[in-house]
Amino acid sequence: MEYKDYYGIMGVARDATQDEIKRTYRKLARKYHPDVSKEADAEARFKEVGEAYEVLKDPEKRAAYDQLGKQWKPGQEFHPPPDWDAGFEFRGGGYTAGDAGVHSDFFEELFGRGFTGASGTRGRRAFRMRGDDHHAKVLIDLEDSFSGATRSISLRVPELTEDGHVTTRERTLSVRIPKGIRQGQQIRLAGQGGRGLGGGEPGDLYLEVEFTEHPLYRVDGADIYLDLPVAPWEAALGANVKVPTPAGNIDLKIPANSRQGRKLRLKGRGLTGKQPGDLYVVLQVSLPPADSDAARSLYKQMQDQLGFNPRASMGVS
Amino acid sequence: MVEKESSAPVVEVIDEQTTFTLAELCRCCAVEAELIEAMVEHGILEPSGRHGRHWYFPASSLRRTRITLHLQRDLGVNLAGAALALDLLERIDELDARLRALSR
Numbered sequence: 387m388e389y390k391d392y393y394g395i396m397g398v399a400r401d402a403t404q405d406e407i408k409r410t411y412r413k414l415a416r417k418y419h420p421d422v423s424k425e426a427d428a429e430a431r432f433k434e435v436g437e438a439y440e441v442l443k444d445p446e447k448r449a450a451y452d453q454l455g456k457q458w459k460p461g462q463e464f465h466p467p468p469d470w471d472a473g474f475e476f477r478g479g480g481y482t483a484g485d486a487g488v489h490s491d492f493f494e495e496l497f498g499r500g501f502t503g504a505s506g507t508r509g510r511r512a513f514r515m516r517g518d519d520h521h522a523k524v525l526i527d528l529e530d531s532f533s534g535a536t537r538s539i540s541l542r543v544p545e546l547t548e549d550g551h552v553t554t555r556e557r558t559l560s561v562r563i564p565k566g567i568r569q570g571q572q573i574r575l576a577g578q579g580g581r582g583l584g585g586g587e588p589g590d591l592y593l594e595v596e597f598t599e600h601p602l603y604r605v606d607g608a609d610i611y612l613d614l615p616v617a618p619w620e621a622a623l624g625a626n627v628k629v630p631t632p633a634g635n636i637d638l639k640i641p642a643n644s645r646q647g648r649k650l651r652l653k654g655r656g657l658t659g660k661q662p663g664d665l666y667v668v669l670q671v672s673l674p675p676a677d678s679d680a681a682r683s684l685y686k687q688m689q690d691q692l693g694f695n696p697r698a699s700m701g702v703s
Numbered sequence: 704m705v706e707k708e709s710s711a712p713v714v715e716v717i718d719e720q721t722t723f724t725l726a727e728l729c730r731c732c733a734v735e736a737e738l739i740e741a742m743v744e745h746g747i748l749e750p751s752g753r754h755g756r757h758w759y760f761p762a763s764s765l766r767r768t769r770i771t772l773h774l775q776r777d778l779g780v781n782l783a784g785a786a787l788a789l790d791l792l793e794r795i796d797e798l799d800a801r802l803r804a805l806s807r
Contacts, residue, residue, distance in 0.1 A: 412778075415777055415778055416778060419773070419777055419778060420773075421770045421773050421774065421792070422774075422788065422792065432777075516730075518733060519730070519731050519733065521769060559712065561712070561714060562714050563714075564714060564716050566716075567716060568718070570766075571716060571717060571762075572716075572765060572766075573716055573717070574714070574715040574716075574717055575712045575713070575714055576712075576713060576715065577712070578712050590731070592731070592765070604803065604804055606800065611804070659718070660718075660720075
């Protein structure tokens with residue numbers, strides 16, 4: 387078990403007042419809230435900060451934590467000394483069975499057991515209750531939406547055991563990603579959520595789909611955008627070129643006199659589905675480098691013979 | 704304890720055509736109907752159809768309800784604040800998408 391430096395996690399001094407701790411927590415909670423934050427590790431940080439606050443906001447837990455001493459380093463192998471909590475009375479302080487599984491082993495060892503043990507009788511319920519619906523995110527590649535895919539996802543599920551204790555169970559689920567799935571859509575897995583109580587039926591599992599950033603394609607709803615580099619003569623004279631699409635290479639005819647940034651729409655080549663999206667190929671004219679005498683003389687020839695002023699619309703030459 | 708499930712469970716896609724009744728939305732987000740009604744009053748959710756049992760909620764309601772619940776629980780935001788946060792988050796997503804498109 388690794389030692390957690392709750393003061394370090396929250397960035398407060400060991401002698402910070404309860405008010406300071408509360409203020410700091412509120413600030414950090416806003417900063418790392420997973421629904422709001424754009425930070426990469428927001429969810430992990432939010433949980434970590436929440437756990438630290440859970441301990442530091444409660445004077446009793448804080449005092450117990452403090453007396454473990456300052457000699458510990460974050461991540462250091464840690465075992466609580468015997469009777470470390472003698473004389474402290476954890477009254478729960480907002481820690482509920484529903485929160486189990488979101489806290490670290492360190493927290494569970496120090497503050498978890500006593501409390502859940504005390505509330506053990508709550509576990510035996512006489513009524514039937516449908517299990518909770520669970521929600522999670524799943525990251526897939528754009529190509530997976532075209533071909534369909536199977537993703538193995540791991541979930542940590544807090545569960546109430548028969549005698550009222552809380553344990554976390556790791557579940558690995560193999561999920562078929564249906565073709566045509568889009569960013570932000572959800573997949574429902576009936577009966578794969580939380581277990582029902584007293585013989586109640588289980589809840590459902592909802593997975594929100596997110597696409598990983600693709601090096602070539604950009605997705606907007608059902609439509610896909612691809613920036614396609616073309617040579618100046620291909621844009622000017624027209625050409626037949628090969629174009630990569632998520633479903634494989636296709637032949638594309640570039641019309642003559644195409645300008646930089648021209649969008650070519652390939653109807654129905656976007657994401658599949660009842661209403662398939664379109665693939666937009668955006669032409670990016672790429673200039674050949676003038677790195678040889680031959681190239682320079684060709685550019686010079688264009689300069690002399692084309693009489694082209696790219697800034698004509700600005701009234702300057 | 705690791706549990707392997709051999710057969711892949713049945714999946715169902717919730718797309719733009721999927722709608723939820725009031726009861727389904729309540730069940731799925733584990734909330735009371737009163738809270739959903741209050742969220743409708745604050746414009747957080749926009750169901751089609753007549754009030755109450757005849758309401759149909761678009762698929763996006765699921766996400767909006769859950770974010771509202773999280774903001775309430777974690778940050779003490781009230782419904783008016785959540786409505787504002789959701790609008791701003793949507794705007795940020797749009798701008799982010801546009802920015803990504805421009806900076807490629």
